[in-house]
Amino acid sequence: MTDQTSDRDRAAVAALAAAEGAAVAADSFRTDLTVEEKDGKTDVVTQVDRDAQETVIETIRTEFPDDPIVGEEEDALKEVPATGPAWIVDPIDGTNNYVNESRAFGTAVAAVVDGEPVGAATDCPALSDTYRVGPDGAYRNDESLSVSDRTDPEAATVCPTFWWDFDQRDQYAAATRAVVERFGDMRRYGCAQLELAMVAAGALEGTMTNLRANPWDTVAGVQLVREAGGVVTDLEGDRWRHDSTGLVASNGGIHDELLAAAREIDD
Template sequence: MEIYKFAYQIIEEAGRIIRDSIDDELHIETKSNPNDLVTNIDKETEAFLTKQILNTYPHHRILGEEGQGRDIEDEAGTIWIIDPIDGTLNFVHQQENFAISIGIFIDGVKYAGFVYDVMNKKMYHCKVGNGAWMNETQLKPLKNSELKSSLISTNPIWLTKDKLADIYKLIIDDARSTRAYGSAALDFANVAKGITSAYLTMRLHPWDFAGGLILVEEVGGVVTNQLGEPLNILEANSILIGNKSIHDELLSQYFLPHTSLLKKIHTERFKKNK
């Protein structure tokens, strides 16, 4: 079976398992801080996806949020980058607004992206060169927009950081309005669908952005870090995505004037899979 069709099927199945267990008691642990949660469902979903992939494609490699593939040092071969539940806080507190995210790369080249809005049964998916889709509906190419007339999304935590507050506050002041969804994967999907015009955040891991990266580019969006550089799929990155016009505006007018600060943050904070 084609990798793309296989991936679609196992993601749907993983989503069904999550929905069937949504009312079960959760076992919740913390990771890097009290708000960085992981549940038994995160771990079980990654284990399920990993088993399905390796049973079918034993030579493929997996980089997953909950521990798979942290020793991957290069982009050779077929790599699946998996977030079993992106938006774990939403999952725990709301039982919605979370997604399964998978990006598939072959020798470092983008192959396919998936963001599955589990509770709404909305599968955002694409195979490079064939357009992006939500279930059976093809997504339209993105329309250009200006910041002043656009909805954007971001994580408001960056407004509390002294070094970044001035950059983010100015963007939020100049935008029409700002949203915070609590799931990076769904933020990417919202840009791909045209619900928001841009998404920016200071730090995401590969599993947070791998599926959405491919989706957004497939509808003509631009995806870079906040220095305008391509994302490294094996490392944490800052994120700036949007339609071409608003991406250019945000990059040139708001981020590049702070190049020295941003380069310092990238050098100090962004280490592979940490």
């Protein structure tokens, strides 16, 4: 455990680093980009992703030069250390949106100690929304966040999140069917950190997947949901961790129904 002062320091640096990385992304948004494929036609990267990650890392290193950093791009670590402090970085979550000139993208930075988040931020510059969370609570643009109070699934809006690849389209179809049969409406934004932030803000009642998600796509948003009064579990209904299989995040009021929907994906 860290003391409160240290937690506040890490939360503040997470917010600053996210803002610096988001500024790099914003500077090149809707410009002529060279787009490279990583593991598929929809898994893309640009030099801006790399530049934004470098900026985030430089900002963190100024205050915490010895902490390990887990990140999506290049040679950053890919696994969260089990003990001690670390940072988790997604320089542009929603790169596919970014290159297609959609505003649904953001820079996410989380500070963790012994694998547990102590502060995080997701900065969405094209939406003019900054989400941050720390010892003082969860906020969007300095206004306190709270999950929605809806408990009726038929009045709830849910987002199936993450990308089911072309050899998993049966699961993608099952996830969609489970949502539309159980809930009032469905959204999909293509930016997991934003989707989790929207659950925290009450704009969605829940988001879910059966997949094991990367920590840079999740940890900041999960902490936002929890601090805003929501619930985040794995497919077993146990408390979600960065190494869990499946992710079910909700306002709490529809969690059992959302968990049942997520479990249907693999049936």
